[in-house]
Amino acid sequence: MRNMLKFGLQTLFLLLVLLGAGTIYSIIQSQTYGRLINYVGIVRGATQRLVKMELAGQPRDVLVVYLDDILHELLTGDGPYGLIHPSDQEYEKNLSRLNVLWGKLKEDIRAVRKDKTASGVLLADSEAYFELANKTVFSAEAYADRQISLLLQLILIMALFLLLTWLFILWAYSKKMLLLEHLSKNLSDMTDRDALTGAYNLERFKREARELIRADETARYAVVYMDFADFKYINDVFGYEYGNAILREYTRIIQNELGDKEIFGRVSADNFVILRRYEEKMEVMARQRSIDAMITDFMSRSQNKQTVPVCCGICCIEDAPGDLVIENLLDRANFARKTVKNGVHANYAFYNESIRDKLLEEKAIVSQMQEALNDKEFVVYYQPKVGLSSGAIACAEALVRWKKADGRVIAPDKFIPIFEKNRLISALDQYVFETVCRFLRRRLDQGQPVLPISVNISRLQFFREDFVATYAGIKDRYRIPDGLLELEFTESIAFDNLAFLADIVNQLKRQGFFCSIDDFGKGYSSLSLLKSLPIDTLKIDRLFFLDSDDKEKDAILVESIVGLVRKLNIRTVAEGIESQEQVAFLKSINCDLVQGYVFFRPMPEQEYEAAIEREREREPLIQV
Known part of the structure; x- marks a missing residue:
């Protein structure tokens, strides 16, 4: 198709060039038609004047020579006047007869010059010459009219070809534009589609x-x-x-x-x-x-x-x-x-409306998040972890609560997912971590006993380029001794990039942090992953300890996990423990720590400090 368009344009262009050249030539030629008619008319008029002067006894040889030159150029097309020699039978016949009669007139003029009585013959021949000259002028005009008519036809043909050319160019251009538009639409459609499925993005x-x-x-x-x-x-x-x-x-x-x-x-x-x-x-x-x-x-x-x-x-x-x-x-x-x-x-x-209410609640939380961070409305609570071997508080986990100025407390499951969605969770993570460091520093400065505290690390925080440097910097700024801070990562991070997690854990341990995997068993955990992770603690998810029809299987799984993890020198923490029966089972399988309502709920800082102080004065929570 493209070659056909190219050939068509080339052909039309060549025809236009040829027609244009022919038209220009015809226009130039048309200018000579007027000159031709004019000089044929001069022959007619000048001859009559010459005859009158000869009859009056006033010879004009210069005029004779002038007429000879014109007639010669009319007959041959060769001369100084720029006259053409048309290829027209009627014109050529009249011009030839006119030339013969001109020769007769010149003989008559010579006779009159010798004998005035011969003037009658000259006068008669001049009348015949005039009539023939008229016919010659008319035939020249007829020839010129025909040529001009042909020129007009040629111009019309050229105009038609020009119109056709423009129409062809317009058609070709339109077709090309439609093709480009189609290609552009296809390209746009391709860029707007998902590469895997072909669906719109x-x-x-x-x-x-x-x-x-x-x-x-x-x-x-x-x-x-x-x-x-x-x-x-x-x-x-x-x-x-x-x-x-x-x-x-x-x-x-x-x-x-x-x-x-x-x-x-x-x-x-x-x-x-x-x-x-x-x-x-x-x-x-x-x-x-x-x-x-x-x-x-x-x-x-x-x-x-x-x-x-x-x-x-x-x-x-x-x-x-x-x-x-x-x-x-x-x-x-x-x-x-x-x-x-x-x-x-x-x-x-x-x-529906109930979902709408939840959405409005979410939007309200979103609108207040940054201001709440700035106003320090977030309060750190501590939930102690009890050692099964000692029966005493061994450490604690830092949890966050949102306490509004009016006293209302927003639960973490209400706002943490929204913080994650709006990418503010990293700021909240750092806020909690720095609050814990400030708390530990205060107790250390006051000479009070301190226990290790673990803080949660969100996925967004973990994948920040400056994560390790930021947390190590805060730890150093508050001069927290090594071994007092533990960072908890969810097991889902390990599945995202095991090698990256292992590298980050190694960096953190070099900075004096303990590291743990949280919610183990919540997803599709693999114990084989633990051999690649240099973690210190494994937190077994509360799902294993909920009432279910498979309690026996859950117990077998938990016992297997604890036994295997101990061989890897990793401590185990059981989350969500709510009964003494569960505590007894976990102690029997040598689980290290328990965390749950059976001993302590999450509590504000002052209550946690009071709990630590009470530990000195009472019997262990678990009979050792």
Whole structure:
């Protein structure tokens, strides 16, 4: 196609050049037609004057020579006057006869000069010459008219070709622009799509969704936000290739099911969003159930035969009156999805007033977070850990509470996830850590006994480039002796990057910190990971100690974990212990420390100090 356009343009250009050259030549030639007619007219008029003067006895040989020159040039096209010799039969015949008659007139003039009585013949021949000269002028004019007519036709043809050329160029340009527009649209579409699944990315989804909602604000739309309940398990256990295959298949199923004026996109990882049209709300859930049943069937038919459920949050525009901002609708649908993942609903949840209240509460917390940090509204509580061998408080964990100016206390599970979401958790981590260092420094300066204290490290804090330097700097600024500070990391960090965690732990230990893994067993823990991590303490998650139908199996697992970890010279802490029966079991399997309501709840600083003082005056909490 491109070669054809190029050849067509070259051909039209060549034809235009040829037509243009012919037109220019014809225009130049047309200028000579007037001169030709003029000089033929001169021959006619000058000859009549010559005859009159000869008859009057006034010879004019100069005029004879002048007429000879003109006639010669008219006949041959060769001479000083720039006359052409047209190829016209009628003109050439008249001009030839005129030249013969001119020769006769010259003989008559010579005769009259010798004998005045011969003037009658000269007069008669001059009349005949005049008539023939008239015919010659008319034939020259007719020839000129025909040539000018041809020139006009040529100009019209050239104008037509010029028009065709411009039309062709315009057509070719338009076609090229359409092609470029198509390529640009395809390129834009490619950049707006997720590389793995081919679904729209979040930004493209939001643009398309805005247009659809704006185009028909009376239509009933719902934003559906979904992800898999524990997709990390799929990736960790069966590999990313299988996980990616699930995501691609899920995308294919959704795209095949999409209706008119609906849009679908991938947010990130295993998170997807759909803008749905509906008549009745339950249609949205029914369609989503059908989709999820197909992906579940796909997983169950795979070689692994392992399935994970889909969690779905739905926000109907009618349930968010007056708010058509797609970002807000996505937030609401996502918030509803989180209630599913937190176990409040079974797989599917519509955004409603109760969820709205939670969202408003979250937004209120967000609006107050920075100010609360600045005003030091966060209070550090301490929960002692009791040594099973000594029966006494051995150390403590620092926990944070948000105490408002009006006395209200906001629980950690209310604000910590919001701090993490808004990337303020690092500032809170450092605030707690520095408060602990200040507390230890005060007791050391007062000569009071101190016990090691552990503080939690969030994922965001851990992955900061200056994490180790910042914490070591605070420790040094308060001159805290080595061995009094322990940093707790969640087991999920180990799964993200085991080698990186091991390197960070080694750096921290060189700075005098103890390190521990928190919530062990909450996810898909692997005991084999512990041989690669130079940690000091392993905290066994409270899930192992909750009432369940598998208490015997839980006990076997805990005993195995404690026994293996002791061989690696790692201390064990059992979290969430609430009964003496659990304490007795843990003591029997040689667990090192217990932490829970059975002995102490988290307490403010002054109460913790009082508890330490009481330790000196009473019997051990556990009979040793």
